[in-house]
Amino acid sequence: MISFTVMAITFGVVFLAELPDKTALAGLMLGTRYRASYVFAGVAAAFAVHVALAIAAGSVLTLLPHRLVQAVVGVLFLAGALMLLLKKDDDEEETVKAPADQSFWKVSGAGFMLILVAEFGDLTQIMTANLAARYDNPVSVGVGAVLALWAVAGFGILGGRTLMKYVPLKLITKVAACLMLALAGFSLFEAITG
Numbered sequence: 001m002i003s004f005t006v007m008a009i010t011f012g013v014v015f016l017a018e019l020p021d022k023t024a025l026a027g028l029m030l031g032t033r034y035r036a037s038y039v040f041a042g043v044a045a046a047f048a049v050h051v052a053l054a055i056a057a058g059s060v061l062t063l064l065p066h067r068l069v070q071a072v073v074g075v076l077f078l079a080g081a082l083m084l085l086l087k088k089d090d091d092e093e094e095t096v097k098a099p100a101d102q103s104f105w106k107v108s109g110a111g112f113m114l115i116l117v118a119e120f121g122d123l124t125q126i127m128t129a130n131l132a133a134r135y136d137n138p139v140s141v142g143v144g145a146v147l148a149l150w151a152v153a154g155f156g157i158l159g160g161r162t163l164m165k166y167v168p169l170k171l172i173t174k175v176a177a178c179l180m181l182a183l184a185g186f187s188l189f190e191a192i193t194g
Contacts, residue, residue, distance in 0.1 A: 001137075002137075002139055002140050002143070003135070003137050003140045004140075006131075006135045006137050006140035006141060006144065007140045007141075007143050007144035007147075008144065009131070009135075009144070010128070010131050010135075010140065010141045010143075010144030010145050010148065011144040011145075011147055011148045011151075012148075012179065013127060013131065013148075013179050013183065014124050014127060014128060014131075014144065014145045014148035014149060015148035015151060015152060016175055016179060017123055017124050017127055018124045018148065018149055018152040019152055019155070021122070021123070021124070021152075026114055026115070026118060026156070027039065027043055027111075027152075027153045027155075027156030027157040030043075030107075030110070030111055030114070030157065031156065031157035031158065034102060034107045034110075035102065035107060036157050036158060038102075038104050038107035038108050038111070039107060039108070039111045039157050040111075040150075040153060040154065040157055041104070041108040041111070042107065042108030042109060042110065042111030042112035042113075042114075042115070043111045043112070043114075043115050043153045043157070044150050044153065045108070045112050046111070046112045046113075046114075046115035046116040046119070047115060047119070047146060047149040047150060047153065048146055049116065050115075050116075050119050050120070050122075050124075050125050050128075050149075051125075051128055051142050051145045051146050051149065052142070053125065054125045054126070054128035054129040054132065054145070055128065055129070055132045055138045055141060055142045055145075057129040057132075058128065058129035058130065058131065058132025058133040058138065058141070059132055059133075059138055061073070061129070061132075061133035062132075062133055062136050067190075067191050068191075069133050069134075070134070070187045070188070070190040070191035071187070071188065071191035072133075073130045073133050073134045073187045074183075074184045074185070074186075074187030074188035074190075074191055075184070075188075076126060076127075076130050077127070077130055077181070077183045077184035077187060078181070078184040078188075081177040081178075081181045081184060082177075083123055085173075085174070085177045115153075124145070124148075124149065128141060128142075128145040130183075131144075131145070134183070134187060
């Protein structure tokens with residue numbers, strides 16, 4: 001069954017965690033150089049692969065005893081929140097090798113490879129696995145995570161700099177960390193009382 005609540009929670013957590021990430025900057029850089037639809041196609045495909053891997057990992061966690069899963073998920077959410085809060089601001093931009101031509105396959109392939117490599121084992125992939133284990137609803141978590149990642153990629157490709165002029169990156173990072181702290185608290189509470 002699809003749960004819109006689980007989808008919304010997943011969307012919010014993943015969206016806020018990914019927004020201050022390097023992916024938005026990489027999408028912005030690619031979007032300024034190439035046709036946005038070509039870039040988005042490659043980036044979207046890479047994110048779908050990442051979410052599928054995260055859901056598979058989270059589904060394996062659900063085979064463990066419930067209290068143990070909740071404890072592990074709680075600790076991982078806590079670690080994710082701390083990573084966001086303690087993250088040093090990087091002013092370095094990723095370098096992207098420009099494809100020789102502007103064809104769909106070259107541009108989307110460059111976007112796909114950039115995201116596939118840059119995001120492997122990233123915080124949002126770990127958070128997606130945690131959410132899949134926490135809610136034991138892989139379809140809802142998967143849809144929420146994919147939509148969140150695609151939304152961030154779209155913002156990055158179509159104008160992330162404009163958004164950052166109005167909403168400070170530090171505020172977005174702190175809100176994402178607070179959400180993860182709340183999820184960590186709920187998971188650890190369930191592990192202790194469950």
